[in-house]
Amino acid sequence: MAGERAVAESVFELLMFEAFRVAREAPGGDGGEDGASAEARRMEVKGRIEAMGFDVGYRKVERSATEKLLGRHPLELIKFICKDLWLALFQKQADRLQTNHRGMFVLNDGNFTWLKRLGHRTDEKSVAMAEHILDFACGILRGALTNLGLSTAVYAEIKELPGVSFTVKVK
């Protein structure tokens, strides 16, 4: 995947965390005290972060192999994601890909780069941060696949930090 320019990893991470803060502090919507509003607010933040990821993923694949990949079998597109996109985003390839050959794919990464900094912390703030990071990543994957012609639902699960598994369901 093209894009020879690079920036410091720390700068990107700090920017990403600030983007999450922006999503959390966005104006509009009532920050109510009761549980229901808090949950609604949480989902709203989640949606905003996922949407930002979608924009990133959609544009990220725009200049790369879109032409030669459009119309290809979903498995080929997912493999592209596991290799090329993963390399560009996380400096490594995904570790393992599983599929039921009926539109469901599970992408496993035993050492998810973006969760490295969190270590094995389980305090509330770290857990929230991990959630934001994964929502963002899911959005990126969904955006990339959309631009490659595949409409999907993507969600992530932490499998013993820093391992993550992403489930992609083709719609």
Place this chain on the structure above:
Amino acid sequence: MASRSAQRAGDVAWARTPKVNGELFALTYGAMVKRLVEDYTEIDEVNEQLEKMGYNIGIRLVDEFLAKAGLPPCQGFQETAEVIAKVAFRMFLGVAADVTSWNSEATAFSLLLADNPLAEFVELPRQYKTLCYSNVLCGVVRGALEMVSEEMRSLGLG
């Protein structure tokens, strides 16, 4: 510190820095700016949010700079300017900036970034001409300098 040795320090620091894809960085920034523009009706508000964001980044980034750049304290504001432009910008953004337009009192200068990683592939529609797209960078510099000058005050260096 002469400009050339600052440049060399910048190159060395950059070579040692763990890096990520620049496009990912630019796209993340762009996605966030887009959200801010949607959230705030006034462009001035967006500019302010970007600066504030930069400030939050700068106050944290400066620790890494001090630890990794391996430089002695700056002797004067002119040196500070060179270090920001040639070392800091280089080691974090991959591109050095140029110091220009000093005022007569030598209390203010401009940083010229000819090659801006944030603006890669970005086109601003006409209605956003008052948007300072890269305002985050101003905040970063402000935050970083504020931390350094605070440190200097506490050490009694004035």
